[in-house]
Amino acid sequence: MRDIHPGATTFYDAPNEIDVDSLQDEDVELIRVLWSRPADGQRTLLPAKFNNTTRWYGIAESDREGRLLMEEMVSWLGPPLCDHPHVIEEPGDLLDERAKLLTNDGVLLRTCVTDGWQREARQNVRSLVNVWMITPERASDAPRPVGRVLRHFYEAIAARDRNTATEALQEIEAGGMLSAKNRRFLRVELLGSLGTPKELQEDPLLQDISLFRRPPTVTDILAQAADGLYIPPDADNSGSVAWRRIALNIEEAWPGLIVHPSQIRSVSGARCLALAELFAEHPRRGVIDCLRTDWVEDALVAGIAALLESSSERPLKGISTVLGYHHSGEFERVLDAAEQVKPEPGVASAVMHAALNLGDAIAAARAVALVDRLPDLDRRSLLSQAAEGVWYAQLVERNEGAQVPDGWVEWLQGDWPDRPDLLNDWCSSWEREAFAVAGEPDVLALELIDALNDQRRGRIRNGLSVFIRWLVADGGLRPSSVPLAVTVLDIMLNSEPGRAERRVALDLLDEILLTGCTTAEYQTAVTALSDQLVRLGAREVDWLTGILDVQLLSGVPDTRMRGRFFAKALAVAVSWIGRIEEADAIVLSKLFKELGLVFTPALADLPESQSSPRLRAFKRVGIYSLSESAAKNAARWIRDEWPDVDVRLSHAHSGSSELNSFVRGSDVVLMQTSHAKHAATIVIERAIETSRLVRVNGRGATSLFRCLLKWATEAG
Known part of the structure; x- marks a missing residue:
């Protein structure tokens, strides 16, 4: 064997069917380059052949390198050249074992080349090596910008992906990106969104967390936990003695949790403040006024406020x-x-x-x-x-500085910290009504165009999701804000968008169509979306199905333009045949069928009447989503795919015995986290095994149906 690498001799022994001595010089040189990379800690690919099937093994020494290599293998060696690459946890044969030894306890990936595509796969690997050669390597320990990590942290929380959110938090801690106190605040947000009140109370890292000065979001999460743990449903009828006992329990768990009206963000916060004020010798007039003005609809708050009124102090006057x-x-x-x-x-x-x-x-x-x-x-x-x-x-x-921006335009224009968590605090006090009538939208649009095309781009990208949440908060997008939302969508999609911008654009389009828009506004949005179609790769099939689904479920003012958009999307989908997974192909075929378009991907050789294959057995499917139209469409597609399956729906806003029974009576539950209430999701997560709960992070019926397809065809 030619002198390639000391480890190559063993790797290319039988049963590896590659004979290095018989290869052409250019192929030997390619293998030599690939074998040289691990010595420098770089990810690489290695060819092998077993049972007359060519394989490419991906070798990476760290999880980060493994994630990058997975994306590269999907791009350069994905279908139709090879099957979808996957991680090898347990070696399946002797070649897997040999490759596993080369990773130094790192990540091993494998993909098998489709018969007839060996030459193209080899050429793509050669092209990838050329890209590696001209791309400067970032040091493996070089931290990502804190703004980007925080963006991924909040995206993971929104998707209810606890593992990814935890990894982002660990990256922040390992890199010393934020102070220990701020990391604890992020942990509160993580457990408050994806954990339980009991976890918040018992977490050793969060002991005495209430003794710190805290952001309002953190305080509100703790208040909701206190409400769930200590305030019973019938507390409003319990009387002053029981109220003081509840207040004492909360004070012992989280001392000084809420002591000022400005800390209130929800009815749970109002309850905690009202209970705490019971211990004041002279209840404060400002507290009573706040409770009576903003939170009196809650029976418990109203009862305590009436009790406080009799012993309150009169307003202060004078120079002091x-x-x-x-x-x-x-x-x-x-x-x-x-x-x-x-x-x-x-x-x-x-x-x-x-x-x-x-x-x-x-x-x-x-x-x-x-x-x-x-x-x-x-x-x-x-x-x-x-x-x-x-x-x-x-x-x-x-605030990482002596000043804070007083609005979105100033945030766009100034040199502010790249901190989405701080931006979330700042914008909580910015008025939406004043913003809409003050002529700022036009100025904001012009600034956004410039900011997405100069050195501010990274910071602005990390803050876009915060802006969209602010724009649609408190009951959804206001009709007066629709023109601005359409303009922002148009700007984002015409400023070299990445996946982050496309995800935000999908959320924004959903809100625009739910609120309603004019024909001209819809045409502007669809034109921007159409321009993206030619730029999409097969890996973004979920975004394409989301865009189609949103328009299918919502009323649109120009059905002809929607039809033309679907026709263009069909052409793109046809070009992806053979490069997308079977589940995605089935979803697209059902979507296009809704509009009378025909999409016939080359699926597995099944008789036309036969359902999709199932590795998991299930007879009852539960769908939890606050979007009734999406849930009903998904249920119809599921019954069409598996006629013997019973599908039930729930749109509950809070936990209840009915919701608990609904979950326990299902073989699998699809929980659409983009349309859900936190109280209901806690009940669902407690009532079912993790293996039978499918968290659906996307929007619309397509996300629900796709996730069930993938769950059903996985080995249990």
Whole structure:
């Protein structure tokens, strides 16, 4: 055998059918280059042949390199050249064992070449090697930007993918990207979204978490956990003695959880504040006013507010208003009152202390701004004091700077930190109504075009999903915001979009069609989508089906244009035949059939009347989704595919005995996490084995149906 590599002799012994000595010089040189890469810690591919079938093994020494190599193998050696590459956990034969030894406990991938495509596969590997040669290697320990990791963390939470969210959090910790305190806050968000209240309470890393100054989102998650753990459903009829006992239990679990109205983000927060105020000698007027104005519809809050009213203090008056509010603990009013008077050191000190107690980003920025209004001599004298100097530094650190943007246009224009978590805090105080009428949408659109095409692109991409959530919050997209939403969608899809922008565009299109748009607006959106079709690869089949599904389920103002779009999409789908998985091909065929279009992929050789093959046995399918149209369409497709299967639907907004029975009576439950309520998902996750719960992260009927197809054809 030619001298290629010391390990090659063993690898190419029988039963490996490749005879290196008989290969042409260019093929030997390719193998020599591939064998040389692992010595430098680089991922590589190695050819083998077994039972007259050519294989390509992917060798990677780390999970990160393995993920990159998987994407490269799908792109360069995917169908129809080879089957879909997969990870080899347990070797299936002697060649697998030999390849596994070469990974140094890393990742082993394998794909088998389709008969007749060996030359093309080899040529593609040669092209991939050329790409590797000209691409500068990033150091394996070079951290990704914190904004990108945070974006992936929040995307994983939205998709209810706990493993991926945990990996992102571990990457942040390993790279020291955020402080230990901020990492604990992210852990609260992780467990609050994908865990249980009990996990939040018992997690050793979160002991005494309530003693820290916390972002409002973290406080609200803890409040919801306290509500679920300690406040019974009939608490409003329990009376003051029972209320104080509940308040004591919450205080023991999370001391000082909610003590100010500005910390309230949900009815759970209002309940916790009302209960905590029962221990005040003189209940604060600001707390009572907040509870009565915003949360009185909750029976428990209304009952406690009435009890507090009788012993509350009268409003403060006079020149000592700021210090009086500070003394009584009404920290929101401290900030409001201080901004109306001439700044002086005593007031500034009280304001900083109040902002630290409030803990949110906006309060920190307001306090820093007030301190900076002091005369220079007074400011330097104040900050030279030990306590005040530390307070000021902590307030600046809270926002990674002394200022925060006051709206989306300023965020686009300025050089702000690449921190989606901070952006989420900042935008919570930005008014949507004022934004719509102040003429800012046009300015924002122009700035967005520039920002996605200059050095700001990375930061803006990481914050786009936060902007879309802000735009559609509180009951969905407002009709007055539809023109802006269409413009943003058009800009994103015409600024060299990646997968992140396309995912955001899909969510935005769904909201636009749910709210309703004009014919011209729909035509603008569809034109932008049509331009993307020619740029799509087969790996983005799920995005294509999502775009088709959203338009199929929603009423559109121009059905002819939708028909033309579907026809173009059909041409793209036809070009993918042989390169997409069978489950995706079946989904596309059903989608196109809904509009009278014919898509006939080359599926497995099954009689026309035979259902898709099943490796898992099931007779009853449960679908949980708040989108009734998507669930009904998916149910119809499931019955069409498997006539013997019973399909039941649930659209519950909260946990109940009926939902629990629905789950336990199903062989498999499809839970559409993009259309779900957290209280209901907790009940579902508790009531069924993990192996029988399928989390559907996408939108529409196609995501539900595809996930069931893939689950059904996997080995259990």
